[in-house]
Amino acid sequence: MLAVEGLSVFYGDLPALREVSFEVRRGEVVALIGPNGAGKTTTLKVILGLLTPRSGEVSFERKKLGREPSYQRVREGIALVPEGRRIFPDMTVEENLELGAYAVGNHREQVRERLERVYALFPRLYERRRQLAGTFSGGEQQMLAIGRALMSAPKLLMLDEPSLGLAPRVIDALYDHLQALHREGLTILLVEQFVYGALEVADRGYVLERGTIVREGTGSDLLHDDYIQRTYLAL
């Protein structure tokens, strides 16, 4: 479904990604893990078209995306739950969610239907739909960011460190939600520093270090890999 080939990205003269290649197949959960500053966020931004790579190519559903702008990519079915959530603080929960459907057309019926589905998944958002999003706790903001991404009815959902700053109990709930979405057939690209949780739900995973992919394999292979255990799981 998604293929990234030979991606190189620079911030000024500093390389952030060097010849990164990987793929996500339909229906998979793929984890992209690695330490701070490895280039994970950069990778997701390039996939959504927020950054232009120096070289390399992103293809979605066999189509090369080239320099296509973000709003076009959202329309074609890519959604991102960004690092830092980036919800709209001075808007209500419902306005935030409606904006999630902004790029894909604004047929009232359809937006209604999707709202109901998001509310069914996160009843807490329904209870607080008239509240300003800026007043929310970290966990609630994360739910809202996920709900907002789902409003575009994406084929591929990308999440950038969704567990960051959340209490363990909230992380468990979050991962339950992700697995539920996966069972419904959603394809997920999951960026995490919470390596254990991510590899547990992932079908496959890639390890990114200093802008290059150093390991890849199935979720359970990587969980049992010596190098991963030493470096990331501290066993």
Next chain:
Amino acid sequence: MTLGGVYALIAFTLSVALATTHVLNVAHGTLMVLGAALATLLTRFMGLSLPLSVLGVAGCFALMGLLFDAVFVRPILHKSRETILITSIVATFGLALAMETLLGFYWARWVDPEPSFSLSLPAPHIEVRGIVLSTQRLLIFAYAVVAIGVFHLVLKHTPVGKAARALAQDYEGALIVGVNPRAVSRAIYTLGVSFTAISGAFYVLTVPLDPYQGIWLTLVALIVVVIGGVGSLPGALLGGLLLGMIQALTVFFVGSGWSPIMFLLVLFLILVFRPQGLLGGRR
């Protein structure tokens, strides 16, 4: 009180543009002067009726807004807030100077050697239950309320308005949900510049303008925006009313020469004690 309507009208499009695109348009007041000039040309020298010439101004300046967006906004839209602010101040300051020089020169040469823009109404006063009211000022106040109402509804309830607010609150967040910032800024400036020019035409119903008053108008607008809070349209209305009252009181008690000083004093007090403005949100 109606002076407040005039001040609100000077400020509100500046406020919207600043809040949604972070562009500070120093040429704002000069665009008002140009609107007033075109309205004067159409009514006084070409004999069009007032409503028709207002429509003419709206059309011409909608095009001007498109051009303004393409030249002054689009190239810097993706930059950081601070860069946008500084670049736009410098660029539009140049634009303001260029426009007022050209206007002053060619108006004096082709139309009237002593440029002054003003419009008049057929019936300057009406009487309601023995009280004489100025039609111009009533009309201006009504226009200010309606125009601000229209902008408020557009921003609150239309897709493009919601996208504009999203861009103002979190630029990258808006890109992520699939907002096309170019389309939004095009809409904001087409509508905004058009309304700015109409506001100029309404303004000269009460006080005539000359070609070189644009930057002063921008300054007054900025004071109103700071008083009311950037991006808050009810704030622009309130700030306008407040400034109108201050001016009326200053003129009554100390003399009209003091009003710029009073304005700056109010600006200073607000910046010190309530930097987000009276009705501005957090931040």
